[in-house]
Amino acid sequence: MTTVTEAVAASAAGLVPAGPVAPGLVTTSMAPTEAAASALAAYCSQRIFRPGPEVLIEGNPFRRPIGPPGAGDRDFSVPATEAEFLGSGQLIAGRVLCNAYESDMILLPPAGLASAKDDFEVFYGDEVRALRDAVRPGLERYAYSFLDDAVTVPPVRTLEELQAYFLAEVGGAGAPADASGSNPAVDPAAEVTGTMRMITECRRPEEAAALHLIQLALDALTEASAMARNLGGSYGVEQSELFKIFNDEFGYGVYGAKHSTIFKEMLASVGLRTDVHAYWNFYLTSSLVGVNYFNWLTEDHRGMFRYMAAVTYLEWLFAQGFADTGAMLRAVYGDRVDAKYCDEHAHIDVHHGRMTYENLLLGLARTHGELVIPELVRGIEDTKLLLRLGDADFRAQIDWADALDRHTEAGAALATSAADDAATSTLRPDSPFSTGVYDSDRLVEVTSGEADVYAWATDHPHRLGTGDVLLVPRGRLHGLKAASPEARVTVRTVERTSR
Amino acid sequence: MARVIVMDLSRHNTVMIGHDRYFVLHEGERSVLVRDHCPHRGGPLSLARRTPDGRRLSCPWHGTKVGVSAVKRSCLPMVRSGDEAVVVLPETGVPVSVIHKEILANLPPDPTHDEGAESR
Numbered sequence A: 001m002t003t004v005t006e007a008v009a010a011s012a013a014g015l016v017p018a019g020p021v022a023p024g025l026v027t028t029s030m031a032p033t034e035a036a037a038s039a040l041a042a043y044c045s046q047r048i049f050r051p052g053p054e055v056l057i058e059g060n061p062f063r064r065p066i067g068p069p070g071a072g073d074r075d076f077s078v079p080a081t082e083a084e085f086l087g088s089g090q091l092i093a094g095r096v097l098c099n100a101y102e103s104d105m106i107l108l109p110p111a112g113l114a115s116a117k118d119d120f121e122v123f124y125g126d127e128v129r130a131l132r133d134a135v136r137p138g139l140e141r142y143a144y145s146f147l148d149d150a151v152t153v154p155p156v157r158t159l160e161e162l163q164a165y166f167l168a169e170v171g172g173a174g175a176p177a178d179a180s181g182s183n184p185a186v187d188p189a190a191e192v193t194g195t196m197r198m199i200t201e202c203r204r205p206e207e208a209a210a211l212h213l214i215q216l217a218l219d220a221l222t223e224a225s226a227m228a229r230n231l232g233g234s235y236g237v238e239q240s241e242l243f244k245i246f247n248d249e250f251g252y253g254v255y256g257a258k259h260s261t262i263f264k265e266m267l268a269s270v271g272l273r274t275d276v277h278a279y280w281n282f283y284l285t286s287s288l289v290g291v292n293y294f295n296w297l298t299e300d301h302r303g304m305f306r307y308m309a310a311v312t313y314l315e316w317l318f319a320q321g322f323a324d325t326g327a328m329l330r331a332v333y334g335d336r337v338d339a340k341y342c343d344e345h346a347h348i349d350v351h352h353g354r355m356t357y358e359n360l361l362l363g364l365a366r367t368h369g370e371l372v373i374p375e376l377v378r379g380i381e382d383t384k385l386l387l388r389l390g391d392a393d394f395r396a397q398i399d400w401a402d403a404l405d406r407h408t409e410a411g412a413a414l415a416t417s418a419a420d421d422a423a424t425s426t427l428r429p430d431s432p433f434s435t436g437v438y439d440s441d442r443l444v445e446v447t448s449g450e451a452d453v454y455a456w457a458t459d460h461p462h463r464l465g466t467g468d469v470l471l472v473p474r475g476r477l478h479g480l481k482a483a484s485p486e487a488r489v490t491v492r493t494v495e496r497t498s499r
Numbered sequence B: 001m002a003r004v005i006v007m008d009l010s011r012h013n014t015v016m017i018g019h020d021r022y023f024v025l026h027e028g029e030r031s032v033l034v035r036d037h038c039p040h041r042g043g044p045l046s047l048a049r050r051t052p053d054g055r056r057l058s059c060p061w062h063g064t065k066v067g068v069s070a071v072k073r074s075c076l077p078m079v080r081s082g083d084e085a086v087v088v089l090p091e092t093g094v095p096v097s098v099i100h101k102e103i104l105a106n107l108p109p110d111p112t113h114d115e116g117a118e119s120r
C-alpha cells in the first residue's frame, strides 16, 4: 500500500482540470513598512529571542532564539518564492511567526513559574506584543505568498463537485473511502513505505526517528491550540462539530488522555525531552511554515474556511498515517517505545476524518455555498503542497545528517573550487549556539581547534578537526559548537555541478 | 447495606452518583435508569437520537450506534409506581443527586438521520 506521505507527494488526482486561481477570502497582508522593519529588528534583539550557549532549550517555553545577531535586519519586503522555500529568510520568518502565534497561547514552565518568571514577563509583555503585531502581517505576506502562485485551485464549484473532488483526492493519497463513503478503518499490518521506511533504513534510525518526532513535537506539544481559536463565536452547527473533535484532542478534560500528554509519554519513552520547544533549534524550515500556516488561518478568521478544509484533509489521512508512524517507531525502538499516541490517532482519526468531511467540509459548503467552496478547495491544495514540501525537506535533512562523514569527504574534494568570499568566526564553548541554513552550498572549514556539527538533535555530534572541510548543502539545517577552548571556522561559497 | 433513593419522575430524570450519570430511558410503557455513557468513549447517550428503526441510539460524539438492549443492560434496579420510582444504588460513599436534564434519547427517531453515513 502507498503511504500517506508518499501518496500525498504524488497526488495529482484532481477530478476536474486545473483552472485559473480563484480569489480567496483570506489574502496575505500588506508589504512591511519601514516601521515594521525596525520593529522586527527590535523584536529579534529581545533577550529571550537571542541565542544562548545551549543546544537544547530545557524547561523554558519562552526562550526562542531566532538566529545570530542581525537576523532581524533582513529585508522581508519581497515574498519568498517556492524555490526559496527552504531558504534562510523562511527559517527566520518561521521562527518569528511561531513566537508571534504562540504568544497568545498559555505556556508555563514545567518546574513552576518561578523558574522563568522574568522571561514570562517579556514573552507576554506589552513591548513584545506590540512589536509582534507590527511585524506579523509583513512576515505572513513574505512566508505564505508563494502559495498563491504555486497552488492551482481546480474549478470546483458545487457541493457534488466538492464531494467528488475530496474523495478523489484522499483516494489518490492512498486513503480511499470505504463502501459507505467514509474514512475506512486503518490497516495496522500495512507495510511501512516511503519516508517512514527511509527512517528505518538509514544508518542512525534512532536519531532519524527522533528528528521526525521532534518535527511533530512542534505542534503536538500544544496540540489543537490552533483549533481552539476557531471554537469561539457563533457560526452554527459546524461550531459544535468542531468542538467534538477538540474535545477528543483534549482528552475530554482528563489530563492523562489529552493528546499532548500521550505525545509527551511517547517522547519520554525513547529518552527525548518533553518540554515545549526543547528542540527549538531542530525544527526544520518546512515544519515551521507548515505549523504556522494553521496558526495563521486561525488567527486571521478570514482563513477559517481554508482551515476547516485543511483539517478535514489531514484528519482523513492521519488515521493510516499514524498507524504507519507507529509501525516505524516500533521497528526503530522496539518494545521500549510507548506508541499509544500513534495508536490513538490511528483509531480516533478514522472518526475525525468522517466527522470533518461530513460535518465541516460539506456542512460549510451546504450552508455557505459557492462563495466558500473554492476557498475550501484551496485549503486542501495548500495542505497538499505543504505536505509535499515538508516531506522533501525532512528526507533531505535525513540524507544530510546521516552522512556528515561523506559530506566532510566531499568538502575536502571541493575545497579548491570554493569562492573567494571567506567569512571567518571564532567559536568558544560558551558562544551563542543557533542553527541555520544557507541559501547556497557552502564549505565550512575548521582552520584551528575542533568543532561539533549538529544536523539533528544528537548526543553524538559530528566532530570536525583542524583542516576538516564540511560541505553544507543549501537549505540544510545545522549548527556548530566549539569542541576545543577555541575553534576558528571559515565559511565559503561553493558551486557544485552535480548533486 | 444497599442505598435506596426515591425519585419523583415527574420532576427528575437523571441521577448523579459521584461522576457517573444515569438517565431515565423510556422503552414503550417501561422506564429504565441507564448509564449515560457511550461504550466507545463515554459520550452522553442521553443526547443520542434513535435510529429510524428505534432500536439503537446514535451517539452524538462519533456516531457509534449502541443497541437499546445493550444500553438497558447498564441499568440500575428501579421499581416504579406512578411517578414515584425506588432506585437501588451501588454501595459507594460518593454523593448522589437527582436532577432534570434534556433527554433526546426519548424523542421519536430522527427523520433526518442518515443511516448509511455513520454505521460502522
Ligand code: FES
Binding pocket: B038, B039, B040, B041, B042, B043, B059, B060, B061, B062, B063, B064
Ligand atoms: S463516544 Fe460515543 S461514539 Fe464515541
